Amino acid sequence: MSWLDWTVLALSQLLIVVYGVWKSRQDRDMQSFLRGRSMSWFTVGLSIMATQASAITFLSAPGLAYTDGMQFIQFYFGLPIAMVILSAFAVPLYYRLNVYTAYEFLEARFDLRTRTLAAFLFLTQRGLAAGFTIFAPSLILSSLLGWNIYYTNLVIGLIVIVYTVSGGTNAVARTQKTQMAIILAGMGLAGYYVFTSLPTGVGMGETLTLAGKLGKLNAIDFDFDLSSRYNIWSGLIGGTFLMLSYFGTDQSQVQRYLGGQSIAQSRMGLIFNGLLKIPMQFAILFVGALVFVFYIFQAPPVFFNRVLLEETRQSAVSADLARVEADFSTAAAERRAAAFELLEAGADDAAGLAKLQAAQASLDELRAEAKTVIAQGNPKADTNDTNYIFLNYVFDFLPAGLIGLIISVIFSASMSSTSSELNALASTTVVDVYKRLIKTDGDDVHYFKVSRWSTVAWGGYAIVFAMFANRLGTLIEAVNILGSLVYGTILGIFMVAFFFKKVGAKAVFYSALGAELLILGLFFFTDVPFLWYNVIGCMAVVLPSLLLETGLSSKKS
Secondary structure, eight states: OOHHHHHHHHHHHHHHHHHHHHHTTTOOSHHHHHTOOOBOHHHHHHHHHHHHSOHHHHHHHHHHHHHHOSGGGGGGTTHHHHHHHHHHTHHHHHHHHTOSSTTHHHHHHSOHHHHHHHHHHHHHHHHHHHHHHHHHHHHHHHHHHOOOHHHHHHHHHHHHHHHHHHHHHHHHHHHHHHHHHHHHHHHHHHHHHHHHTSOTTOOHHHHHHHHHHTTSOOOOOOOOOTTOSSOHHIIIIIHHHHHHHHHHHOHHHHHHHTTBSSHHHHHHHHHHHHHHHHHHHHHHHHHHHHHHHHHHHSOOOSSSOHHHHHHHHTSTTHHHHHHHHHHHHHHHHHHHHHHHHHHHHOTTOHHHHHHHHHHHHHHHHHHHHHHHHHHHHOTTOOOOOGGGHHHHHHHHHSOTTHHHHHHHHHHHHHHHHHHHHHHHHHHHIIIIIIIIIIOSSOOHHHHHHHHHHHHHHHHHHHHHHHTTGGGSSOHHHHHHHHHHHHHHHHHHHHHHHHHOTTOOHHHHHHHHHHHHHHHHHHHHHOOOOTHHHHHHHHHHHHHHHHHHHHHHHHHHO
């Protein structure tokens, strides 16, 4: 990067950290560190969005649209429905109980054992997910500067830990407004620059034609297919269950809207998130579709992880890779020519369309062959390069200054999401475990200190997991799969707690254990798409708990 990029990156990040620490300089108690209760609806809404929109979103989502089209947008279709339900039921309940964490409610409704189970599932999953959000910016620096990614994970993790420990909930929430402003500005400018970099005569209509004809605008699939990872039904049904669990029971999100000034402010923040998130995610995916069209006219690399590609060029399979790269270059030139021919003849020209699609199919086959060659040269290599696609475009084609801003976007998203996760992990650890099971008679100062040390401990846990994150494929899918392994079970516990007052602790506890074992079995031994885990896990708690309670009640009588 140029000196201008480094300046933009350093100043924007310094502004965020200094602003957050300054605004929260007087927050020195457990209440302010873990909860807050001072935010307007606008701050709540942006904080919720920023927590969900980690660096993974901005690294992986454009690459996902580049390779598979925009079908991932269906993942969010259940979000507005979930926001309305949570605003009606969860928010007033949490405020009335005056809880720090969502899991406090479960002990009052069931027992300590059920509360601890839900907290344990959350802590395990969210601690691992924090590792993903640390890994994402590490991926940038290691690719950009040739740094060892393991040392980079350590440095990034330590920076986020210091940032979170120094401010707590209020600092996290207040800086997220600044972070979201940087994020939206950076991605907007990137999309604009991609579009204006297309050849003369290729306007929005032509861009949409090429992206659509090559399957990159396939946003909605109406087919009901349980084997399909993304369709409108999995989005509306599975997505609603996932979002209910994520926003209603995941402490990293519950903590965001519990910081609202009132029930009304928290509700408005949730609705704001429900209305704005889908358009924002659509725009991010659309940037990936624009990058795909850009690379039709600007020859793309055969493999986007440039470090691994260069290592393969120096290996024993270099000759095979050189052959594939030469063939790929020829196919890319043929696709470019076919694209111009189709635009000149018109989008309805069947022969031109067939020629373009054949060229694209040839490129896809050669990319797959290149990955095979790379795997032969280095069997331990991760050949999924989706996470590197947008980075390659940024480094190779954006002007000085804008590169620094995009890197700042990804750092801002990482700090925002990871700090929220660490803060939520600390609050759950202190309130649901330490204060309840270990030391029940400490004062507020003691618990405040333990909260800070818990933040440090969970940050270390996340750093360790980040060391393995590069082996888990497309980051944006991996982090959501990880969440879906526990969200259905947790949601089922809360659904019973909210709506089935006659079901007792024993029935829901054993049903939750069985549901979690079922979901893990589906993950390891079947091909059921992960969004359905949330529906299945929830129902596997609710229905058996009703049956068990009926059986237990009949025995008592």
